Structures are given as structure tokens and as C-alpha cells.
Amino acid sequence: MQENVMISIRGDQEFAETGKDTTEFLTEGTLTATDYGYLLEYDESALTGMEGTHTAFQIRPCSIALIRTGTFRSEMIFELDKKHYSLYDTPYGTMTLDISTSALHNTITEDGGTLEVTYAIEIEHQLIGENRIFIQVRPNNAAHK
Numbered sequence: 001m002q003e004n005v006m007i008s009i010r011g012d013q014e015f016a017e018t019g020k021d022t023t024e025f026l027t028e029g030t031l032t033a034t035d036y037g038y039l040l041e042y043d044e045s046a047l048t049g050m051e052g053t054h055t056a057f058q059i060r061p062c063s064i065a066l067i068r069t070g071t072f073r074s075e076m077i078f079e080l081d082k083k084h085y086s087l088y089d090t091p092y093g094t095m096t097l098d099i100s101t102s103a104l105h106n107t108i109t110e111d112g113g114t115l116e117v118t119y120a121i122e123i124e125h126q127l128i129g130e131n132r133i134f135i136q137v138r139p140n141n142a143a144h145k
Helices: none
Strands: 002-015 019-033 038-043 053-059 063-070 075-081 082-088 093-104 113-123 126-139
Touching: 002 038, 019 075, 063 093
Parallel strands: none
Antiparallel strands: 002 019, 002 126, 019 038, 038 053, 053 063, 063 075, 075 082, 082 093, 093 113, 113 126
């Protein structure tokens, strides 16, 4: 069953050269129960700098896949203590990403919950920085009125 939800996202990025940067936003999306766990989806906006992009989190018991389609296309796999390689496609070109997840905490159920991922990111095999995504999902009661 698909539920309309409010999604609060906070992204912390710490880069060796430029220091820490934090992005926070609130958006509407959907949460769907699947055979593998849950699918959390929303559309990016001009606020995130990725307008025209659809973002989906495939939430499994031991891993999370972040899949973006549209203007910015990418797939990033977060799995504790494992490194995953992927391509990150932007309007400016394609880069190789290496994702190493150091923490993964998931309490998502059909009623909402939280998702927290801490990971290191390498671009073209060079460490760029440490990142943390914290997502809070709650039912969108306004959508039912």
C-alpha cells in the first residue's frame, strides 16, 4: 500500500578542502511497502539544485539504494562496512563514485520512522569527504483531508 508522507531530510557533508556544509529541507512524497522492505520517493526541486530529478530510496533490512532519475541520474548503494561503486551522471558529465558506509540505522515502517546513513564518498577514487543523511518520515495527514 502506498502512503502520502512528509519527508524531512538533513544532509551533512564535510569536505577536506571546504569544511562542513549542511542542507535541510521538507518535502512531500510517498512510502510504499514492497516485497523487499519499503520504497520512499519524492521529486527534487530548485531548492536542492536538482530540479527535474526523481529520488527513490529502496529500503531493505541490511541495505539502502538511493536511485535518482531525470536531470541527475545516479544509483548509490549503502551497505554497512562495504564499498560500492557507481556512476553519477550530471548535465556536466559522468563521474565514478565509491561509497563506503560506516553507519546505517533504519526504523522505517508503514507508519514512518527514521533513516540515518553515514558514509565516505570518493570521486574518481579520491576521498572527497564524509557525509551523513538523516531522513524522518511521517504520515501526511493533510493529504487525507
